[in-house]
Amino acid sequence: MDEGWWYAEGEDRQGPLSVAQIHERIRTGAIGAQTLVWRPGRLAWKPLHQVEELVLPGMRMEPVLLPEFESAALRETPPLPEPSASDPTPTPQFARADAEPEPWLSDGPVEAPAPRMRAPGLPPAGPWRRFFARIFDVWTLCVPAGFFLGAVVGRIWPAFGLWMENPSSTPALGLIIVPVALFFEAIVFGLFGTTLGKLLFGIRVTLHDGGRPTFVQYLGRVAWVYLSGLGLGIPFVTLITMGRQFFEVKEGRPASYDQKRYLVHATGTGVLRTGIATTALVGLVAGVVFIHHRETERSIRYYAGFAWTNPVTKLRADIPRGWQYREQSNTSGDVVHTFVSDSVVAVFAVESGLDHVSLDEYQRVWVHAVRAAMELDSRARPISVKGRFGLQMKGAMTSDASRHVDATLLKSGGQVWRMVVVGTSDRDPDTAATAALRDQLFQTVPTAAPEATPKGETI
Template sequence: MLVRDRCTALLPITQASAAPAWLHPGLPFELPLARAWQRWCARSFDIWWQTALVALAAGHAIASVAPAFLRWLETPLGWKLFGLACIPAGLLLDAALHAVAGSTPGKALLGLQVLGADGRTPRFGELAGRNLRLWYAGLGLGLPLLILLTMARQGLRLRGGRPASYDSGRFLVRASPVGCLRKSVFGVLFVLLLGTVVALDAADRQDSREIAAAQPAPQLAWTNPVTGLAVPIGAQWQADVRIVDNGNDSDSMHYLFTERGGRAVVLLAFDEHGKTSLPAYTRALMDRLGADLVLEHRRIDDFRGRPSWAASGAGRDGATTVRLRVVPVQGRAWRVMVMQAPPLAATDDLVHELSDALWESVLPI
């Protein structure tokens, strides 16, 4: 009995000595298994920034060749569907980073290490396969309700001492001790990243509400009060009329059209210029607008069969792109000024359609 007890007591040492020769004692293979909360925090942190990075790069690349893509993103479901589609690519980025650097930021800060079942470091293909299984078995494809069920299932497995289903028989996730400083750094970064995600989601919800409210509305018919000509105006625009003091004992009417998302403004206005030449009038106009605008590219050309003056530039703050055109018509100098905030591709089509419609109310073809 005594001999058997001694042999039993020595059994763990015998098993440890049977481990692969390359495995250094006290390193990953002998560390405790990571807890469910550690894995969730590290995984959530990595997925958020990796998916965001992929979405930013992919969105910029697609929008550069298909500007209409940005308008689709602003639809109630556009951004959400695009985000879901970017999750697999984010997980592929995760596998590549892990294979090259040996870990990812979230795992490194919390001391987590993913190892093969035999204790070796997994290769890219193995990590990519693991992340694919994680995508549907742990993240529920990113679908809001399904992800709650799959994450709860995996959490129960881990709390019960069993591996996650996507790790079973293939991988071990070990946790090495980390100090308070690393935990604090991770906590701060986690909260900042979570706050950014929540803020972006709130902004997306607001945009969705505005666009959803505009979508059912029919195209509006706007009538130019001076010419009496009616033109169609897209429901994305909110029309307003303002009386502006020109500083020379005369007021002018400004017809202002603001894109409901606040990314573009189009102004239609006119001044009585009598027999003043177009160059003289535009010089006076630039003196009035010079405090707010920097218009560097100026030219005189033909527009709808009439001489016109056109310029482009930016607002004084440099954050707004500005285009201006002036056309004399029957003693009045009409102008259309477009102001856009980046990305310009998001509103270019809307701005061109509205500008053409406004000029149609002045100079019908």
């Protein structure tokens, strides 16, 4: 049976080695006073400086400060008695009931137990590094979180999607997006064992025994991060909670959401990684500033109203407050102009080449063409739009009868202009606000010029 010494290097164990070989590695700098060592017959790993026979003359003897859990692991069980020749299989008197049997009690090959403490060379991560990694993760993952809320939740719950479009929803929306982003962070960590922010800034999160947290474990951690670290994302409260955690880490203590369960290490960072991380952080900050600027402009337009120019007729409309605009394309590839409020969506479009088609004929054909999406009255009622004749129809969306539809048609020469307003949550979209918008939009439709009278004829 080999009675040589073993030492831990990161997560690897090297040995067995003789005392002379250990001394040689000390002289070459491969190991030092804080390296963890063990040999058969010893229950636990110890720092080299605590083993008298391994210490070289003149070697620094200062004890290495270890975290509380490491000290407890070193002293939690007294050493087992050495075996004697008369009793080849002694029974340990001080071993815990749940302790693993020592290698020297078996006839098999000697194998060093895994050290139960932090691997040498991985110091705790500092507060600034953790702060930048956290900010990077939250900001980047807010993008897919927002997309998920708009594309998935907004499609299932249209009223929520329209509410998201409203600039007044921004503060409350932030409180919703942050926990969704943290949930996405747990998914990323569960898949890859790290996140982009932690990878860039050299952060490694492990359990106290050195193992990798599972998805469920890390999800529990980010839940506590959201509560005690980010303060539920509430402004000013976040500053207080993050400041408290910052100074805890700065003083060498674990953050409240890491105590007794998680360790946050600082891995090595070179010039290349530092440059990439700095560039990525600067780019992210620039992107956030740009988005904030766009949101500010959008809020101003929403609350004050804005001028809109019809790209076909080049005529201008003063859009009332409470509306947002975006240009889109329908399933046929035609350009449609969409105006969104907190409860309805208005779509303004034109169809050309209808010189020899009356408005009544167009209305019947159009109602038949859109019946897969909307169920509209087959008979329209006349409506006056700024003194001009138009046709109005009411109905509902085919897929959801609670979403009422109001459609208005207006003919000008060979063009038919239409405005379709869709409500949400069983609301009637024909309101004073939509009527004011309709008047402004149809005001950009020119009055058809009278046909020229041939020379020599009178009317």
